[in-house]
Amino acid sequence: MHILSKFAAVTALTVMSTTSFAADDPIAARQNIMKNVGAAMKAAGAMATGKAEYDALAAELAVRTINSSAIGFPMFFPKGSETGGDTEAAPAIWSDMEGFSKSSAQLATDSATATEAAKGGMDTFKGAFFAMAKNCKACHEKFRIKKN
Amino acid sequence: MRGFLKVFLLLAMAGAAVFWYLTEPKVLDAQSLPTTPGDVEKGKYIFYASGCASCHAAPDAKGEEKLALAGGHAFKTPFGTFYAPNISPDEEDGIGGWSDVDFVNAVMRGVSPDGQHYYPAFPYMSYQRMNVQEVIDLKAYMDTLPAVKSQVPDHDLPLPFRFRRGLGAWKFLFMDNKPFKAVQGASDAVNRGAYLVTGPGHCGECHTPRNLLGGPETDWQLAGGPAPEGKGVISNITPHRDGIGDWSEADIASSLETGFTPSYDTFGGSMVAVQENMAHLSAEDRAAIAAYLKSVEPRPSRWKERKPEK
Structure with a gap:
């Protein structure tokens, strides 16, 4: 529990420090966050589908990255950042900020579960990973508009 | 002058008749059904x-x-x-x-x-x-x-x-x-995929751009384009580098099953519902769709701004 709260503190600090950066360019910031999530998904997904050998530490790191990205993610969508910078953010984010925040909170919850499951070996991790992975599509269905 | 009017009226009536004939709904009759x-x-x-x-x-x-x-x-x-x-x-x-x-x-x-x-x-x-x-x-x-x-x-x-x-x-x-007409010489899988994509799957309804009259631009089949709804784009699903040229058949089949692209991005928008339907199909049918998509003519995404190639 001690280690976990340490991690939470680090996560909070990371979010705070990126927030000040976000004030300058929230679009670039959130796009970078999503790139990190994509890279983490690739690593975790390869292990969950058996394409890469399971490594508990790597799996935990990957889903932890997703977890820290999900926490506070809606902060990177302030009013005024609706357009520009090749953003693929859908107008629905601002018309339904509550729904968007809920989606993001769900990812935070499910990635926290996956972080715990990573310690339990491949079979435990697999289930938690796919439960978490559902969030990506669910949110992109409503809140992202493809631009390329 | 009166002769001209007569000719004009006759032509107008003929035109109307042709229009009426051409626009008449064409249907199948019950006897022709299996x-x-x-x-x-x-x-x-x-x-x-x-x-x-x-x-x-x-x-x-x-x-x-x-x-x-x-x-x-x-x-x-x-x-x-x-x-x-x-x-x-x-x-x-x-x-x-x-x-x-x-x-x-x-x-x-x-x-x-x-x-x-x-x-x-x-x-x-x-x-x-x-x-x-x-x-x-x-x-x-x-x-x-x-x-x-x-x-x-x-x-x-x-x-x-x-x-x-x-x-x-x-x-x-x-x-x-x-x-549907199967292509002679193509594999069974490619023909099955062609049937699913061009028939029931109706992929081209969105992925093939439309002309000003709303008809399909057959020269740009499956090459995507600006989305008719909203401000996004519809993906190019031909094997061009603008489309899914660097996806393997296994990548395509797996994305239709899981919703994840090879780079672990996901489908979004209305493609999510489509993918969830495709997940109900057999693995063979998803592989057939993939085989067909890899077999069509590669076409660039013409809406993309291009930097001159060096």
């Missing part, structure tokens, strides 16, 4: 292959709710706003009481039981390629779904498009009423 009764289980498979629920379920329906085909989903297009109708087996609000031939003509010819043209927002341009028996199976399955009451608004269209008879002219220009 006599095997619809198979519910097979129909269920076709239901997912042809994605009926993606448009006809109530907006935001999830899971089991998608089987209640109450309609009401609004499609804001450059031609006006279309509302998906109720196609549940309800006698009053839906299509309960339709005969097989009514259903076949609606799906494969875009003609209602009372002889009106449907708008091509309904993908009959693709469904015309379907196997008739499969359409009858589909009806048998849809008859088992819950009957639901719903009042769907009328399509909201500017004046010239409200005249449904004119759609006969549109069909004359773009629709050939021909069944």
Whole structure:
């Protein structure tokens, strides 16, 4: 529990420090966050589908990255950042900020579960990973508009 | 002068007659249909292959709710706003009481039981390629779904498009009423994929761009383009580097099963509902779709801004 709260503190600090950066360019910031999530998904997904050998530490790191990205993610969508910078953010984010925040909170919850499951070996991790992975599509269905 | 007027009137009448003839709904008659009764289980498979629920379920329906085909989903297009109708087996609000031939003509010819043209927002341009028996199976399955009451608004269209008879002219220009034709020399998998993509799957309805009249731009088949709804784009799904050139067949099949692209991005927007339907198909059919998509002519995305190549 001690280690976990340490991690939470680090996560909070990371979010705070990126927030000040976000004030300058929230679009670039959130796009970078999503790139990190994509890279983490690739690593975790390869292990969950058996394409890469399971490594508990790597799996935990990957889903932890997703977890820290999900926490506070809606902060990177302030009013005024609706357009520009090749953003693929859908107008629905601002018309339904509550729904968007809920989606993001769900990812935070499910990635926290996956972080715990990573310690339990491949079979435990697999289930938690796919439960978490559902969030990506669910949110992109409503809140992202493809631009390329 | 009087002679001129006579000629003019005659020409006008001839023109009107030709227009009336050309725009007349072309339908199949009941005698031409196969006599095997619809198979519910097979129909269920076709239901997912042809994605009926993606448009006809109530907006935001999830899971089991998608089987209640109450309609009401609004499609804001450059031609006006279309509302998906109720196609549940309800006698009053839906299509309960339709005969097989009514259903076949609606799906494969875009003609209602009372002889009106449907708008091509309904993908009959693709469904015309379907196997008739499969359409009858589909009806048998849809008859088992819950009957639901719903009042769907009328399509909201500017004046010239409200005249449904004119759609006969549109069909004359773009629709050939021909069944699917397998390509000689192509593998069984590629032909099966071609049937699924161009027939029930109706992929080209979104992924093939449309011309000013709303007809498909066949030279740009599956090359995507700006989305008719919203500000996004529809992906290029030809094997060009602008499209899915660097995806393997396994990548395509797996993305249709899971919703994840090879780079672990996901499908978004209306493609999510499509993918969830594709996940109901057999692994062989998803592989067939992949094999076909890799076999079509690669086409660039012409809407992309290009930097000159060095």
